Amino acid sequence: MAILLDRDTKVLVQGITGKEGAFHTLRNRSYGTNVVAGVTPGKGGQDVEGIPVFDSVKEAADATGADASLTFVPARFAADAILEAADAGLGLIVCITEGIPVLDMARVYNYLRGKDHVLVGPNCPGLISPGKANLGIIPFEICAEGSVGLVSRSGTLTYQIVNELTQRGIGQSTCVGIGGDPIIGTGFVDVLARFQEDPETEAIVLIGEIGGSDEETAAEFIRQNVTKPVVAYVAGFTAPPGKRMGHAGAIITGSKGTAQAKAEAFEAVGVRVGENPTEVAELVQATVS
Amino acid sequence: MDLFEYQGKELFQRHGIPLIEREVVTSASEAREAAGRLGPVAVKVQVQVGGRGKGGGIVLAKTPEEAENAARKMFEEGFKDMPVTRVLLERLVDIRHELYTAITLDRSEKRYVAMTSSEGGIDIEEVAEKTPEAIRKAAIDPLLGMKQFHVTRLVGGFPQESREGAAKLLGQLYEVLLANDATLVEVNPLAVLADGRVVPLDAKVTVDDNALFRHPEIAEYQKEFHVDPTEARAKEKGLQYVKLDGEVGIIGNGAGLVMSTLDVVAQAGGSAANFLDVGGGASADLMATSLEVILSDPAVRSVLVNIFGGITRCDLVARGILEALQRIDATVPIVVRLDGTNAEEGRKILADAKHERIVPAATMLEAAKQAVDLGKAAPSERSV
Numbered sequence: 148m149a150i151l152l153d154r155d156t157k158v159l160v161q162g163i164t165g166k167e168g169a170f171h172t173l174r175n176r177s178y179g180t181n182v183v184a185g186v187t188p189g190k191g192g193q194d195v196e197g198i199p200v201f202d203s204v205k206e207a208a209d210a211t212g213a214d215a216s217l218t219f220v221p222a223r224f225a226a227d228a229i230l231e232a233a234d235a236g237l238g239l240i241v242c243i244t245e246g247i248p249v250l251d252m253a254r255v256y257n258y259l260r261g262k263d264h265v266l267v268g269p270n271c272p273g274l275i276s277p278g279k280a281n282l283g284i285i286p287f288e289i290c291a292e293g294s295v296g297l298v299s300r301s302g303t304l305t306y307q308i309v310n311e312l313t314q315r316g317i318g319q320s321t322c323v324g325i326g327g328d329p330i331i332g333t334g335f336v337d338v339l340a341r342f343q344e345d346p347e348t349e350a351i352v353l354i355g356e357i358g359g360s361d362e363e364t365a366a367e368f369i370r371q372n373v374t375k376p377v378v379a380y381v382a383g384f385t386a387p388p389g390k391r392m393g394h395a396g397a398i399i400t401g402s403k404g405t406a407q408a409k410a411e412a413f414e415a416v417g418v419r420v421g422e423n424p425t426e427v428a429e430l431v432q433a434t435v436s
Numbered sequence: 437m438d439l440f441e442y443q444g445k446e447l448f449q450r451h452g453i454p455l456i457e458r459e460v461v462t463s464a465s466e467a468r469e470a471a472g473r474l475g476p477v478a479v480k481v482q483v484q485v486g487g488r489g490k491g492g493g494i495v496l497a498k499t500p501e502e503a504e505n506a507a508r509k510m511f512e513e514g515f516k517d518m519p520v521t522r523v524l525l526e527r528l529v530d531i532r533h534e535l536y537t538a539i540t541l542d543r544s545e546k547r548y549v550a551m552t553s554s555e556g557g558i559d560i561e562e563v564a565e566k567t568p569e570a571i572r573k574a575a576i577d578p579l580l581g582m583k584q585f586h587v588t589r590l591v592g593g594f595p596q597e598s599r600e601g602a603a604k605l606l607g608q609l610y611e612v613l614l615a616n617d618a619t620l621v622e623v624n625p626l627a628v629l630a631d632g633r634v635v636p637l638d639a640k641v642t643v644d645d646n647a648l649f650r651h652p653e654i655a656e657y658q659k660e661f662h663v664d665p666t667e668a669r670a671k672e673k674g675l676q677y678v679k680l681d682g683e684v685g686i687i688g689n690g691a692g693l694v695m696s697t698l699d700v701v702a703q704a705g706g707s708a709a710n711f712l713d714v715g716g717g718a719s720a721d722l723m724a725t726s727l728e729v730i731l732s733d734p735a736v737r738s739v740l741v742n743i744f745g746g747i748t749r750c751d752l753v754a755r756g757i758l759e760a761l762q763r764i765d766a767t768v769p770i771v772v773r774l775d776g777t778n779a780e781e782g783r784k785i786l787a788d789a790k791h792e793r794i795v796p797a798a799t800m801l802e803a804a805k806q807a808v809d810l811g812k813a814a815p816s817e818r819s820v
Binding site: 222257260272286299329356361384386423425 | 541543544546547548577578579614617619644646647649650678680688689690691692693695696698699700701702703707708711744745746747775776777799800801
C-alpha cells in the first residue's frame with residue numbers, strides 16, 4: 148500500500164531537460180519509478196534516455212496517461228508549472244523547486260483548495276515509498292521497505308533519521324518531505340491522516356523545526372485522530388531567536404514558534420519526542436519491536 | 437527582508453498614502469539642518485528591529501540643536517548593538533487617536549489577514565492577549581482580494597470621523613502588500629490627527645526575499661543595511677552563515693540538519709560558534725570557503741563538519757576540506773562526520789591524507805562529543 152505513491156503511479160517530469168531534472172529523473176527511473184514522460188516547453192519531440200518530452204503537461208498526460216507530476220521548473224516559473232499540472236488533471240504534484248515567491252504560492256494554494264489534487268512541496272525533497280517508487284531527490288540508498296511512515300519539514304534531517312532507522316533494521320512505508328516554505332501544499336495533518344488510514348503503516352515519525360505553528364496543529368490532530376504510535380523530533384532548541392519586525396505574526400498564531408513549545412505540545416498529547424536523531428530511532432525501535 | 441521605516445514609507449508614498457512631512461539624514465549636522473526646515477520633530481532611529489519607542493530610539497526634539505544632539509547620540513551609540521546609518525526626522529503633529537492596522541500572510545490558514553485595533557500605539561501583543569475582542573480581523577482569500585465588506589468591518593471599531601480615511605488607507609496598504617510582494621505591512625500607530633486626517637506614523641514592511649528578482653528597486657534597499665563582513669562574504673558564495681556566541685564551529689548541509697547539529701553540540705556540553713549551511717551540492721570550493729569563514733572567528737576552538745550526502749557528494753566534501761587546509765593554516769581540530777552519497781570514498785580520501793588536524797567521527801553524536809571535548813582541551817586564542 149504505502150501512501151500517495153506506489154509502483155503503478157505514472158510520473159511525468161516538468162523541467163526534465165534541465166541538469167537537476169534529468170539527473171533525478173533517471174535516478175528515480177533506476178529505482179523503479181514509472182516515469183512515462185517529460186515536459187519542457189519548446190522541446191517537445193525530443194527524449195531523455197528514451198523518455199518522451201512534450202511541450203505541455205496536457206499533451207504529455209493525454210499521450211501517456213500520467214497521473215503524477217514531479218517539478219524541477221525554476222522558481223520564477225514554478226507556480227505556473229504547478230497550476231499547469233493541476234489544469235491537466237494530475238492527482239499528485241510534487242514540486243522540488245526552492246525559492247518560489249510566497250505570494251505566488253498563496254494564490255496557487257487557494258486555487259487548489261477544495262480540489263482533489265495533492266500538492267507536495269514546494270522546496271521539498273519529495274517522497275519515497277521504499278521498494279516501490281521514488282518521486283523526488285531523497286537518496287533511496289538509505290531507505291528500506293517497512294512499516295514506519297515518516298513526514299518531515301526538513302530535507303537532510305530526514306535523510307539522517309531515515310538512515311538511523313534503516314541501520315536498526317526498521318524499514319519505512321512512505322517518507323514524505325513536505326518542505327519548509329511558509330506556504331506548502333500537503334501539511335503534517337494531511338500526511339498523518341493518510342498514515343493513520345494506511346494498513347501498511349504501523350508507526351509514524353514526525354520531524355518538525357522551529358517557526359510557525361504547524362507542529363502544534365499536528366499535535367492537536369494526533370490527539371483527536373491518530374491511534375498509531377507517533378515519535379517526533381523538533382530541530383532548533385539552540386537556534387538563535389530571529390530578529391522580528393512587527394507583531395502581526397504573533398497576534399494571528401498566538402504561538403512563539405519555539406522548539407520548546409512544539410516539543411511540549413507533542414508531549415502533552417502522548418507523542419514521545421527524541422532529543423536527537425539517534426534517540427528518535429531508538430524510540431521508534433522500542434515502539435515497533 | 438525587513439525594510440527601514442523610511443523605506444516602507446517610500447513604498448507607502450508610491451501608492452498614494454498620505455504621510456507626515458519628513459527627511460532622512462545620515463549625520464548629526466544634516467539632522468540639524470532638516471529640523472530647521474521641519475520645525476519640532478520626532479527623531480527616529482532607522483533599524484530592522486522593533487521596540488524603538490521603549491528603547492530610546494524615538495526622541496522628540498523642539499529645536500534644531502535638540503534634533504542634532506539626539507541624532508548624534510544615535511549615530512555614535514547605535515541601537516541595540518547595531519550600528520546606525522540613517523535617522524528619520526518627522527514633523528511633530530497633533531494626535532487625537534492612536535490606532536493599529538496590519539495586513540500579513542497567515543501561514544497556517546494560507547490567506548492574508550488584515551487586522552485593526554482602536555488601541556494602537558501601545559503594546560499591541562498585550563492587547564491581543566488580554567482583550568482579543570479589541571482586535572478586528574478579516575481573512576482575505578488571495579484569489580478574491582480585499583473587498584469593501586472586509587474594509588467596512590475592519591474600520592467599524594475606529595472613531596467615526598476616521599473611518600472613511602482609514603478605509604481608503606486599508607485599500608492602499610493592501611496594494612502595497614500585493615505590488616511589492618510584502619508578507620507584512622504594519623502600521624502602529626496609525627494616527628488620527630486633530631484635523632481628522634488618518635496618517636501612518638510608523639511603517640513596518642517585510643518583503644519576500646524570494647521575490648526580489650522582480651523588484652530591483654527594493655533589492656537596492658539592502659545596500660543600506662548593516663551586514664557583518666563575514667556574513668556578507670558567506671552570502672556572496674551562497675552560504676547561510678550566522679555568527680553565534682559559542683566556541684564550536686559548525687558546518688552542515690541543510691538548515692534542519694545544521695539546527696539539529698547545534699542542538700546536539702549543546703547536549704554534549706558545548707555551544708556553537710555559528711550556524712553555517714553549505715546547502716545542496718556542496719562543492720570543494722564551497723567547503724573551502726566555509727572553513728575559511730569559520731576559522732576567521734577567533735573564538736572557534738574546534739570545528740564540526742556534519743554532512744549527510746543526498747545531492748551533496750561526500751567525496752567532494754572531503755576534497756574541499758583538504759583544499760581548504762592547503763589554503764589556510766588551521767590551528768584547531770576539525771571533526772568530520774560524513775554519511776550518505778559517496779561517504780565511504782569521502783572517508784577514505786580523508787584517511788589517506790593523514791592530516792594532523794582532521795579527526796574522523798562515525799556518527800553525529802560521536803562527532804559532537806569529540807568536537808566539544810577537543811575544543812575544551814585546545815588552547816584558546818582568547819586567553820593568550
